[in-house]
Amino acid sequence: MVRTRFAPSPTGHLHIGGLRTAIFNYFFAKANNGEFILRIEDTDKERSKDEYTRAILEGLKWCSIDWDDICYQSKREAIYEKYLNFLFEKGLAYKCYCSKERLEKLKKEQLEKGENPHYDGHCRNLKEEYSDKPYVVRIKLPKEDIDFKDYVHGDMHFSYKEFDDFIIRRSDGSFMYNFTNVVDDIECGITHVIRGDDHLTNTAKQIVLYRLFEKEPPEYAHVPMILGEDKTRLSKRHGAKSVLEYKEFGILPDALVNYLIRLGWSYGDKEIFTKDELIKYFNLENLNKSAAVFNPDKLLWVNEEYIKSYSPKELLKYLKDFLDDSCKSFSDDYLSKAIETMQARAKTLVELADGMMFYCVEPKDYEEKGAKKYLKESVKEPMKFLLDKLKEADFENEESLKKAFEETMEKFEIKMVKIAQPVRIGLTGRSAAPGIYEMLMILGKDESIKRIEKVIDAIPFKSS
RNA sequence: GGCCCUAUCGUCUAGUGGUUAGGACGUCGGCCUCUCACGCCGAAAACAGGGGUUCGACUCCCCUUGGGGCUACCA
Numbered sequence: 202m203v204r205t206r207f208a209p210s211p212t213g214h215l216h217i218g219g220l221r222t223a224i225f226n227y228f229f230a231k232a233n234n235g236e237f238i239l240r241i242e243d244t245d246k247e248r249s250k251d252e253y254t255r256a257i258l259e260g261l262k263w264c265s266i267d268w269d270d271i272c273y274q275s276k277r278e279a280i281y282e283k284y285l286n287f288l289f290e291k292g293l294a295y296k297c298y299c300s301k302e303r304l305e306k307l308k309k310e311q312l313e314k315g316e317n318p319h320y321d322g323h324c325r326n327l328k329e330e331y332s333d334k335p336y337v338v339r340i341k342l343p344k345e346d347i348d349f350k351d352y353v354h355g356d357m358h359f360s361y362k363e364f365d366d367f368i369i370r371r372s373d374g375s376f377m378y379n380f381t382n383v384v385d386d387i388e389c390g391i392t393h394v395i396r397g398d399d400h401l402t403n404t405a406k407q408i409v410l411y412r413l414f415e416k417e418p419p420e421y422a423h424v425p426m427i428l429g430e431d432k433t434r435l436s437k438r439h440g441a442k443s444v445l446e447y448k449e450f451g452i453l454p455d456a457l458v459n460y461l462i463r464l465g466w467s468y469g470d471k472e473i474f475t476k477d478e479l480i481k482y483f484n485l486e487n488l489n490k491s492a493a494v495f496n497p498d499k500l501l502w503v504n505e506e507y508i509k510s511y512s513p514k515e516l517l518k519y520l521k522d523f524l525d526d527s528c529k530s531f532s533d534d535y536l537s538k539a540i541e542t543m544q545a546r547a548k549t550l551v552e553l554a555d556g557m558m559f560y561c562v563e564p565k566d567y568e569e570k571g572a573k574k575y576l577k578e579s580v581k582e583p584m585k586f587l588l589d590k591l592k593e594a595d596f597e598n599e600e601s602l603k604k605a606f607e608e609t610m611e612k613f614e615i616k617m618v619k620i621a622q623p624v625r626i627g628l629t630g631r632s633a634a635p636g637i638y639e640m641l642m643i644l645g646k647d648e649s650i651k652r653i654e655k656v657i658d659a660i661p662f663k664s665s
Numbered sequence: 666g667g668c669c670c671u672a673u674c675g676u677c678u679a680g681u682g683g684u685u686a687g688g689a690c691g692u693c694g695g696c697c698u699c700u701c702a703c704g705c706c707g708a709a710a711a712c713a714g715g716g717g718u719u720c721g722a723c724u725c726c727c728c729u730u731g732g733g734g735c736u737a738c739c740a
Binding site: 208209210212242244245247248249301304312315316317318337354357358359360362363364367368370371372373375377378379382397398399400401402403405423425426428430432433434460463464465467469470471472489490491492493494495496498499500501502503505509543544545546547556571575606616617618619620621622624625626631632633634635636637638 | 666667668669670671672675676677678679687688689690691698699700701702703704732733734735736737738739740
C-alpha cells in the first residue's frame with residue numbers, strides 16, 4: 202500500500218511551500234488508495250515550539266488535508282536508540298570526541314588549501330572510550346557512489362567523495378534530521394517520499410543510511426520549489442505568509458489548494474479541479490521540473506472562480522467570520538440571497554462581506570464622486586415620481602418593479618441610468634453595486650422606500 | 666569555491682523530431698449593460714545564446730549564460 206508523509210519541523214508557521222508539499226503527498230496517497238501520515242519533526246529542541254505545531258495542524262485542517270496518522274519525533278527516542286545500536290554493533294558508526302574548535306580549525310585549513318571541507322576521520326578508529334568527554338556519533342561513510350531514481354528528475358548520481366562521516370547524534374544526545382527521517386520512514390513503512398528538491402542532497406545522505414540499515418529506500422519525487430516574484434526563494438519578505446494569513450485575507454481553502462497544486466503540476470489545460478478530480482487525476486508523472494514563481498493574481502482569480510461556483514449556503518459558512526455584527530440578526534435565507542447578488546463581484550471573502558453590508562445596514566453616507574455625478578437637481582422630480590410608483594409596486598415581482606422604472610423613463614424622457622444610479626446610491630451609498638431590481642426585491646418594500654426617500658432629500662447633493 | 670537541480674509569452678503551463686508553438690492569469694481593445702462585476706469576442710506577448718546529431722529540431726547531446734538549492738552538533 203502507498204504511504205506518504207508530510208514531515209514539517211515546528212520551527213515556524215505553515216507556509217505556502219510546506220502546504221504544497223503536504224498537498225502533493227496527500228493527493229498522491231489518496232489517488233492510490235493509500236495513507237497519508239503527518240510527522241512532526243521536533244528533534245531540534247532549540248527551535249521547535251508547540252505553538253508552531255498547533256498552527257501547522259490548524260492550517261492543514263483548514264485546507265481539509267486530513268492525516269491518517271500522526272507522530273512526534275520527540276517521543277520516539279527509544280526507536281532511534283535501537284537503530285543506533287544496530288549501527289554500533291555492525292561497526293558502522295562511532296563516537297567522535299573532536300571539539301568544535303578542532304573542527305572549525307580543520308575546516309578553515311581545508312578551505313585555505315582549496316579543498317572541500319570534510320571531517321578527517323580523526324576519531325574513526327579510536328580504540329578507547331572516554332566516559333567524561335562529550336561526543337557526537339558519526340557514521341562510517343562507505344566508499345560507494347550513491348545512485349537513486351527520482352520521479353521528477355530521473356536518475357541521480359552522487360560521488361561518495363562529496364560526503365563525509367556525517368553526524369547522526371548530537372553531543373546533547375538528540376538525533377539529527379537525516380537519521381530520524383530515515384528511521385521513521387522505515388518504521389512507518391513510507392513508500393513514497395515527496396518533498397522539495399532542496400532535499401536532493403539530503404536524499405543522497407539518507408540513501409547511505411538505508412544501506413547501512415540494510416533497508417530498501419522508498420521512491421522519491423523531488424518537487425520544484427516555489428519562488429517569490431523576484432525569483433528568489435519564497436520568504437517573509439515577499440509579503441507572505443503563513444497559510445492562515447490567506448484565510449484572514451478571504452481566500453477559500455479549496456481555492457488555495459487548487460492554486461498550489463497547479464504550481465508545479467498540471468493536467469493538460471485544466472485549471473480548476475474539485476477534490477474528487479484531484480484524487481482521480483493527481484500523479485507524479487505530470488510534476489514539473491523547474492521552480493515556479495508564486496503569483497498572487499492568479500490565486501485571486503482561482504478564488505474568484507470558487508466564489509462564483511459555490512452555492513450561497515456553502516459560501517455563507519465561510520463568510521460568517523467576515524460579516525459585520527449587524528448582519529447577525531438576519532436569517533441565513535436572507536443572507537444567501539444577498540450573497541448570490543455579490544458572488545460575481547468579489548475576489549475574496551473580505552470583498553464579498555464588504556460588498557453586501559448594505560443589505561444589513563443602511564448607508565451612513567453617500568460616496569462623494571457618485572453622488573456628485575448622479576444626485577442632481579434634474580432628477581429630483583423623476584425620483585419623486587418613481588417613488589410614488591414604487592409605493593404601488595409589488596416587490597415580490599420583478600416585472601412590477603420594472604414597470605415603475607419604465608413609466609418614469611417614459612414620462613420624463615430620460616435613460617435608465619439617470620434614475621437607476623440615484624436609486625443605487627440611495628440603497629447602497631455607492632455607485633457600484635448589484636442590479637437594481639434584485640436589490641429592491643431583497644431589501645423589500647419598506648426598507649427600499651425608506652432609503653429612496655432619504656436619498657431624494659439629499660438631492661441636489663452637496664459635499665460636506 | 667565544490668556538488669546538484671533547472672531554463673517555452675511578464676507569470677503558471679501544454680508540447681516528448683515535422684504544430685500557424687496551444688491554454689490560463691495578468692495587460693490592452695470590443696460586445697453586453699441601470700453602475701460595478703460576470704459572461705462573450707479579439708489583440709499584443711515565449712522556445713536564453715552557441716555548437717553539434719538529423720532530411721528536419723522547442724523537443725536529443727555538449728558548452729556558455731541565467732536562476733535555484735545543498736555544502737551545520739537546522740530541518
